Amino acid sequence: MTAPIDPGALGPDQARALFRAGLRVPTSGWCAGWTQANLIGVPREDAYDLLLFAQRNPKPCPVLDVTEPGGTSASLFAGDLRTDLPGYVVYEHGEPVAEVADATPYWREDLVSFLIGCSFTFEDALREAGVPVRHIEQNRNVPMYRTNRMCRRAGGFGGPLVVSMRPVPAAQVADAVRVTARYPSVHGAPVHVGAPVELGIDDLAAPDFGDPVEIRVDEIPVFWACGVTPQAAVMASRPKLAIGHAPGHMAITDARDTRYLVP
Amino acid sequence: MTAPIDPGALGPDQARALFRAGLRVPTSGWCAGWTQANLIGVPREDAYDLLLFAQRNPKPCPVLDVTEPGGTSASLFAGDLRTDLPGYVVYEHGEPVAEVADATPYWREDLVSFLIGCSFTFEDALREAGVPVRHIEQNRNVPMYRTNRMCRRAGGFGGPLVVSMRPVPAAQVADAVRVTARYPSVHGAPVHVGAPVELGIDDLAAPDFGDPVEIRVDEIPVFWACGVTPQAAVMASRPKLAIGHAPGHMAITDARDTRYLVP
CATH class of the missing domain: 3.40.1640.10 (PSTPO5379-like)
Structure with missing residues (x-):
């Protein structure tokens, strides 16, 4: 099909x-x-x-x-x-x-x-604001990474925060934050901007889930909390x-x- | 004491x-x-x-x-x-x-x-915006009412929505909505403005919990969702x-x- x-x-x-x-x-x-x-x-x-x-x-x-x-x-x-x-x-x-x-x-x-x-829910809003969404442009899955940030435990459940990453032109990072902050129920504003190593991510080209995407020279990797986190907890x-x-x-x-x- | x-x-x-x-x-x-x-x-x-x-x-x-x-x-x-x-x-x-x-x-x-x-968390913000908070002025407990709106059930728990009421001068109702909408985790914007009978409240002078408060002639009763709701469900x-x-x-x-x- x-x-x-x-x-x-x-x-x-x-x-x-x-x-x-x-x-x-x-x-x-x-x-x-x-x-x-x-x-x-x-x-x-x-x-x-x-x-x-x-x-x-x-x-x-x-x-x-x-x-x-x-x-x-x-x-x-x-x-x-x-x-x-x-x-x-x-x-x-x-x-x-x-x-x-x-x-x-x-x-x-x-x-x-x-x-x-x-x-994915706020990606339409990003594109309407002129912010590129690279994995859609490249027809790939979004790249997702386990981080070194631990979630708060609850009974038997604990594990690392997982994030999705979208490369954003430096001039549009503020727009990306502003637009996504308006959708708090679907992860909202980013949890981290740039400096992947601070999240314990050594290689953006090797995501833990999904596909790698191109990051251009004028772009900053921007990280949003990801709903794969419960699977990492599992x-x-x-x-x-x-x-x-x-x-x-x-x-x-x-x-x-x-x-x-x-x- | x-x-x-x-x-x-x-x-x-x-x-x-x-x-x-x-x-x-x-x-x-x-x-x-x-x-x-x-x-x-x-x-x-x-x-x-x-x-x-x-x-x-x-x-x-x-x-x-x-x-x-x-x-x-x-x-x-x-x-x-x-x-x-x-x-x-x-x-x-x-x-x-x-x-x-x-x-x-x-x-x-x-x-x-x-x-x-x-x-109560947003009452400081209301007062800073110049919106009167009658039960504080009158040194009483806030009036709370069971309504005719049923909550969504979950397993053994169900029951009516309970609301708190603050009388607000008609000219300041919009301010009261705007200010409290910015606090979604502490009930946020009102659930109902005016017309208590539509919530099944027959007599504002006889609250189900708390004390009645004075409602002046230029004031509208404004209703916020109330955290006594779980007790009504109990x-x-x-x-x-x-x-x-x-x-x-x-x-x-x-x-x-x-x-x-x-x-």
């Missing part, structure tokens, strides 16, 4: 139907104006610790919605969470055991799924089971971006 | 010491610049439902901090949560069974305590045990108001 020529023009239902049919692509640039979300599902017995982890780390883990145990849709997501994302990673005791296009065989009756805000904290989206392959929700825009 | 002449000038430690010694007063106007919080504690087995209830109802239930099970202090509250508020209500199976100045006899090893944002949902602050008698935290101010 090939990607549509203009994925930005699709609605959430149309995109989810393509993913359900097996299309596997990163979703940056898809469904302009619709909110994208990270997925992390854990058994009910681990859901309190994960929800508290999110409460204690709101910058990487802004919770948009939580399903009932075993729920396969959510108030913000009318599709089927087991099949309607373009990719999933399944973890057992913190180890990724499968990367799949259909998570149905791994779903459990007591799985509680969290939808967590995603920075890897560090080893709950029995967890199901996440494949990084960059998001849940496209039925909420408009403007819902998360503050004045 | 009598209240200090200028409670607004006290720091959180000083105020908590007075409350620990037995002073029982509403805290509106106390400790200018310091964030105040609602308290609700439930056994660990009910904590997930309550945390999810808060996530689903962020306007009345903005979570500022959550203790470890049995914890008697919090990262935002260096005092002793059992004694350092000016009053508590203890609920068993949803019934208020005690109103006490010291909750120690009721505390349990597995009690998880939630600190929830309180609109009354409706009847968990085995819950410990809340006495309405208007808040936890004074070690966080500055400005921490919750957005640009």
Whole structure:
């Protein structure tokens, strides 16, 4: 199956139907104006610790919605969470055991799924402000990195902050901060500007998730908190089971971006 | 014990010491610049439902901090949560069974305590903007009302939205909205302006919690979501045990108001 020529023009239902049919692509640039979300599902017995982890780390883990145990849709997501994302990673005791296009065989009756805000949501606003979004220009997945900053623990859950990176021309860094700060529920303003080594990132060309992108000589790498952080916590904290989206392959929700825009 | 002449000038430690010694007063106007919080504690087995209830109802239930099970202090509250508020209500199976100045006899090893944002936090900002705060002028507790709006349920927890009311001169209603909207973590902008009957409030002179206040002829009653909402949910949902602050008698935290101010 090939990607549509203009994925930005699709609605959430149309995109989810393509993913359900097996299309596997990163979703940056898809469904302009619709909110994208990270997925992390854990058994009910681990859901309190994960929800508290999110409460204690709101910058990487802004919770948009939580399903009932075993729920396969959510108030913000009318599709089927087991099949309607373009990719999933399944973890057992913190180890990724499968990367799949259909998570149905791994779903459990007591799985509680969290939808967590995603920075793809504000990329339309960045582009409207004239700030380039390199991974969209290069048709790649966004680069993501584990950092040396530890999240606040909650019960069994702890781990490092994960960030996404976008190279921004020096003259437009302030615009990038100003625009994204208006979307606090989808990671908001950057957590760090320049100096990747201060985050413990040695090589921008070797991201931990996603693809590397070109950084031009007049550009500064700008880092935003990333909703892959709960998956890094799963890897560090080893709950029995967890199901996440494949990084960059998001849940496209039925909420408009403007819902998360503050004045 | 009598209240200090200028409670607004006290720091959180000083105020908590007075409350620990037995002073029982509403805290509106106390400790200018310091964030105040609602308290609700439930056994660990009910904590997930309550945390999810808060996530689903962020306007009345903005979570500022959550203790470890049995914890008697919090990262935002260096005092002793059992004694350092000016009053508590203890609920068993949803019934208020005690109103006490010291909750120690009721505390349990597995009690998880939630600190929830309180609109007293933005009253300094209102007064600085020239908006009168009648219950402070009249040295009364703020009036609070159960409404006919139901919160989104979470597991065992559901119940009505509770609101606080401040009468605002018609010419200053816009200022009151603008100023408080900048504090989304402590209830933010009003949920309703004027027309109390639309909220199911028949008689402003008979609040469900707190004291009635004077409403002048040029004033509009303005309603903000209230952190007593979780206590109304406890009354409706009847968990085995819950410990809340006495309405208007808040936890004074070690966080500055400005921490919750957005640009």
